[in-house]
Amino acid sequence: MKLEKGKIYDVLHEEWMEHNRAEYHSTRYRESDNEPLHDMIIRMVDGNLDMGSFFTKEVVGLSKTQEI
Known part of the structure; x- marks a missing residue:
């Protein structure tokens, strides 16, 4: 999957995260x-x-909800 900067992706949820969405920034x-390590907000x-x-x-x- 090609990640696009500024797009919101569903990621595996960790206990320190509010939800399972993250905005892609760079690799x-x-x-x-x-x-590869994907840096995400x-x-x-x-x-x-x-x-x-x-x-x-x-x-x-890609997340259906495009907000973090």
Whole structure:
């Protein structure tokens, strides 16, 4: 799946996230094995925005709700 900057994607939910949506920002590659890490903007349970990194297998697909 090709991720587009600024689009909202459903991701695997973590307990520190308010919901399972994240806005794609960029991709970088882990030095040890060249695994892609997708940097995404997420909403934390306290309501603040933060950055999180997700593996490709953790990005489920384009979200129907385009807001974080």
